[in-house]
Amino acid sequence: MTISRREFLASAAAGTAGLVIGFHVPNVARAAPKPARPLPSPNAFLRIGSDDSVTVLLAHSEMGQGIWTGLAMLIAEELDCDWSKVRSEHAPAAPVYARAGMAIQMTGGSSSTHSEFDRYRNVGAMAKVLLLRAAATRWKTTPAKLTATNGVIAFGGAAGPKTLTYGEVAEEAMKLPLPKTVKLKDPKAWKLIGTAVRRLDTPEKITGTAQFGIDVAFPGLRTAVVLRPPAFGAKLVKFDAADALKVPGVEKVVQTANGVAVVAAHFWAAKLGRDAVRAEWSAPEGGGVSTEKLLAEFRELARGEGTTVVDAGKAKQTIDAAASRLEASYEVPYLAHATMEPLNCSVKIDGDRCEIWTGTQFQSIDQAAAAQILGTTPDKVAIHTTFLGGGFGRRANPASDFVSEAVIVAKAAGVPVKVVWTREDDMRGGYYRPAYVHRVQVGIDEAGIPEAWHHVVVGQSILEGTPFAGGISDGIDRTSVEGIADSPYLEGTKSKHVSLHSPRTPITVLWWRSVGHTHTAFAMESMIDELAAAAGKDPLAYRLALLAGKPRFARALETAATNAGWGTRAPAGRARGLAVHEAFGSIVAEVAEVSVEGGRIKVHAVTAAVDCGTAVNPLGIEAQVQGSIAFGLSAALHGKLTIEGGKVVESNFHDYPVLRMSEMPKVSVHVIPSDAKMGGIGEPATAPIAPAVANAVFALTKQRLRTLPLRLAQDAR
Amino acid sequence: MRFKLDVNGAVRDVEASSDMPLLWVLRDLLQLSGTKYGCGMAQCGACTVHLDGQPVRACITPVSSVGARKITTIEGLSPDGSHPVQRAWAEADVVQCGYCQSGQIMTAVALLEKKPEPTDSEIDAALSGNICRCGTYVRVREAIHLASRLSRGGK
Numbered sequence: 001m002t003i004s005r006r007e008f009l010a011s012a013a014a015g016t017a018g019l020v021i022g023f024h025v026p027n028v029a030r031a032a033p034k035p036a037r038p039l040p041s042p043n044a045f046l047r048i049g050s051d052d053s054v055t056v057l058l059a060h061s062e063m064g065q066g067i068w069t070g071l072a073m074l075i076a077e078e079l080d081c082d083w084s085k086v087r088s089e090h091a092p093a094a095p096v097y098a099r100a101g102m103a104i105q106m107t108g109g110s111s112s113t114h115s116e117f118d119r120y121r122n123v124g125a126m127a128k129v130l131l132l133r134a135a136a137t138r139w140k141t142t143p144a145k146l147t148a149t150n151g152v153i154a155f156g157g158a159a160g161p162k163t164l165t166y167g168e169v170a171e172e173a174m175k176l177p178l179p180k181t182v183k184l185k186d187p188k189a190w191k192l193i194g195t196a197v198r199r200l201d202t203p204e205k206i207t208g209t210a211q212f213g214i215d216v217a218f219p220g221l222r223t224a225v226v227l228r229p230p231a232f233g234a235k236l237v238k239f240d241a242a243d244a245l246k247v248p249g250v251e252k253v254v255q256t257a258n259g260v261a262v263v264a265a266h267f268w269a270a271k272l273g274r275d276a277v278r279a280e281w282s283a284p285e286g287g288g289v290s291t292e293k294l295l296a297e298f299r300e301l302a303r304g305e306g307t308t309v310v311d312a313g314k315a316k317q318t319i320d321a322a323a324s325r326l327e328a329s330y331e332v333p334y335l336a337h338a339t340m341e342p343l344n345c346s347v348k349i350d351g352d353r354c355e356i357w358t359g360t361q362f363q364s365i366d367q368a369a370a371a372q373i374l375g376t377t378p379d380k381v382a383i384h385t386t387f388l389g390g391g392f393g394r395r396a397n398p399a400s401d402f403v404s405e406a407v408i409v410a411k412a413a414g415v416p417v418k419v420v421w422t423r424e425d426d427m428r429g430g431y432y433r434p435a436y437v438h439r440v441q442v443g444i445d446e447a448g449i450p451e452a453w454h455h456v457v458v459g460q461s462i463l464e465g466t467p468f469a470g471g472i473s474d475g476i477d478r479t480s481v482e483g484i485a486d487s488p489y490l491e492g493t494k495s496k497h498v499s500l501h502s503p504r505t506p507i508t509v510l511w512w513r514s515v516g517h518t519h520t521a522f523a524m525e526s527m528i529d530e531l532a533a534a535a536g537k538d539p540l541a542y543r544l545a546l547l548a549g550k551p552r553f554a555r556a557l558e559t560a561a562t563n564a565g566w567g568t569r570a571p572a573g574r575a576r577g578l579a580v581h582e583a584f585g586s587i588v589a590e591v592a593e594v595s596v597e598g599g600r601i602k603v604h605a606v607t608a609a610v611d612c613g614t615a616v617n618p619l620g621i622e623a624q625v626q627g628s629i630a631f632g633l634s635a636a637l638h639g640k641l642t643i644e645g646g647k648v649v650e651s652n653f654h655d656y657p658v659l660r661m662s663e664m665p666k667v668s669v670h671v672i673p674s675d676a677k678m679g680g681i682g683e684p685a686t687a688p689i690a691p692a693v694a695n696a697v698f699a700l701t702k703q704r705l706r707t708l709p710l711r712l713a714q715d716a717r
Numbered sequence: 718m719r720f721k722l723d724v725n726g727a728v729r730d731v732e733a734s735s736d737m738p739l740l741w742v743l744r745d746l747l748q749l750s751g752t753k754y755g756c757g758m759a760q761c762g763a764c765t766v767h768l769d770g771q772p773v774r775a776c777i778t779p780v781s782s783v784g785a786r787k788i789t790t791i792e793g794l795s796p797d798g799s800h801p802v803q804r805a806w807a808e809a810d811v812v813q814c815g816y817c818q819s820g821q822i823m824t825a826v827a828l829l830e831k832k833p834e835p836t837d838s839e840i841d842a843a844l845s846g847n848i849c850r851c852g853t854y855v856r857v858r859e860a861i862h863l864a865s866r867l868s869r870g871g872k
Binding site for chain 1: 734737738741744745746748749750751752753754755756757758760761763790791792794795797798803806807810811812813814815816817818819822840841842844845846847848849850851852853854855856857858
């Protein structure tokens with residue numbers, strides 16, 4: 001690959017003058033290396049210290065997905081540095097770190113690795129060229145006569161072999177003009193990419209020293225806990241802070257946009273103070289939203305067609321005329337993200353400048369929101385991205401809720417403030433995976449193959465009313481229907497109708513790990529399983545027949561099935577089910593082995609096969625698949641958020657259970673060698689697990705469970 | 718009220734209301750932020766510390782109830798991450814977001830003290846009070862078996 005200087009600067013360092021790759025000015029005494037000192041000019045992606053340390057600046061946030069390691073691998077691969085000297089840090093919020101192909105700095109869509117694959121490798125390759133040139137100048141030779149391995153440049157000239165470390169020439173390299181082109185390695189020459197590399201963030205995460213947003217501390221920083229509306233649609237009428245102010249440690253009580261913040265010396269005082277605030281709220285309109293009523297409305301809407309996503313071949317008539325028909329509805333509830341680290345954000349305001357410390361997936365959005373509140377410009381808002389104690393989409397809010405609120409509190413309080421949400425605040429604070437109802441009707445030919453597919457989806461739009469509303473085209477929020485119209489099962493179906501109702505409700509909604517696929521995979525893979533059963537076919541064989549001509553899907557299915565022992569007898573009392581789904585450019589097939597014990601579904605083992613294209617770090621991919629399965633199982637077995645009278649009923653892990661260790665199946669992950677276009681891996685494996693489990697439950701009990709979380713009928717227990 | 722606490726082998730004086738949970742004393746008064754807040758009601762285990770070697774949930778432990786018992790937090794487990802459980806965690810590449818891991822590790826350490834060679838079901842029982850939303854459970858299990866071997870001098 002070649003890249004022009006102009007392109008490189010344009011893509012990698014827009015708005016910065018001079019060098020893209022910053023090198024540390026070497027210390028004089030190498031024997032006593034000091035921490036690498038950044039140059040005052042922007043060091044966009046890489047710093048090499050005189051101590052040979054290599055610091056990679058991450059344009060994406062580490063929230064567990066392993067980007068701390070993955071992006072560093074990309075640079076290190078091309079740089080040929082010593083991996084043991086590589087460390088990562090979050091980049092500041094700045095335009096140069098906008099996600100490749102986007103205008104904003106963000107982490108989401110399972111895109112960090114594939115979107116940065118070229119940029120980070122180019123940075124590494126470019127740095128290596130400069131380092132070799134600097135060494136060549138020192139030795140009065142040409143770079144072509146030098147080799148670089150493991151951070152050491154060698155020259156085997158007439159005077160005998162000479163070596164220099166990267167750190168020793170970093171300062172000189174920094175002064176050289178950027179190369180016009182760089183050549184990236186042939187994949188066959190990769191030494192790091194494709195190998196199992198352990199995480200770089202382990203040392204701080206096993207010693208308690210990793211800094212999450214909630215851990216931010218500096219002199220003068222106060223903690224605030226906020227009283228927020230008790231119901232969707234409720235507005236603050238008035239409040240009395242007298243009792244709150246009596247709590248020892250409470251310093252101030254200030255009003256927010258629609259709430260009351262208690263500012264104190266520490267969390268405990270702030271929380272007791274918050275609980276002591278007496279507030280009056282307006283009653284939400286019409287008695288407040290109720291999820292039970294909403295679902296009933298959604299079911300009614302699903303009886304009629306919505307805005308057309310695809311409509312071809314008179315689906316309804318074809319179904320009516322088909323040899324046989326199948327109809328089913330699938331439902332999923334509202335879900336909280338319930339990241340382990342409750343939401344929090346620290347803010348320090350100084351004149352027209354502001355500093356923010358938080359774990360965010362959305363630096364640019366938060367920066368702009370803070371600037372707007374403070375009447376300043378985004379460049380005056382510095383964001384220090386900490387580690388995120390889980391993201392799953394909750395820390396990527398177009399409405400910037402937890403950051404905006406903290407800015408408002410800090411502004412009103414006139415002191416630096418860390419707003420900390422309690423678990424209950426977090427659970428009840430809105431921004432949920434929306435509930436959905438799918439009504440699917442299929443016309444089946446004599447061979448048992450679907451000849452017409454009619455599919456109506458009902459659920460709130462995530463994108464509507466956000467800066468991402470551009471993702472709504474022809475009235476269709478693509479995140480509501482991804483995985484249906486573009487399903488490989490429907491590709492050859494001539495007669496099909498997919499449509500969408502996007503009802504508006506007072507409930508705030510947001511993307512949740514794997515977004516639309518969380519429900520579309522459940523509907524599609526459940527229905528395919530129902531069709532297989534109706535045709536009297538083996539679920540694997542039936543899928544393979546429908547997916548003829550889709551070798552990646554077939555390979556994923558076969559790999560998962562073979563490794564799960566598909567076709568062999570399951571242990572007594574157990575049965576297997578499978579599902580395959582494509583999301584974020586990756587295909588994942590999963591086989592779940594389940595039993596029913598005491599009326600409860602027990603998942604014993606999950607075998608997953610993944611085709612994500614180039615596998616940068618198989619060890620990280622395995623972790624993401626294991627984790628996605630756990631996340632998806634939480635939703636399959638437990639997750640349900642209920643709203644009554646506008647109020648969220650659930651509040652904490654006792655009434656909003658999530659998967660625990662005792663419920664975690666054995667998981668085996670098979671990464672399929674693939675030269676397909678690189679896909680994502682943080683989310684795709686979440687989607688197939690619910691249908692795989694539901695299909696296994698059907699194989700075991702003949703009960704077809706079409707609602708999440710999965711609940712066996714009482715009489716079958 | 719004033720309390721004298723034995724934290725990671727050092728006596729620390731704190732001024733706190735008697736009902737203040739140990740978690741917030743550690744985090745906000747003693748700047749030991751490795752112990753995490755996750756639920757505040759002993760549901761998630763992120764705040765697990767040891768009192769005289771026994772795992773407890775610091776979020777529901779009033780500071781006044783600690784007395785002279787020795788408090789060990791993740792920071793006091795080893796000076797450099799070299800405790801066998803920490804080494805096993807690194808080897809098995811367990812962590813993801815990392816937020817729950819202090820609690821997972823403290824619970825695992827206490828389990829191995831009681832049962833040096835735990836079975837999978839003993840691990841499941843002991844660790845089921847520690848929620849991980851990233852889903853590191855499979856590798857937590859692996860790491861505990863590995864730590865068991867490391868503690869007994871194996872590899």
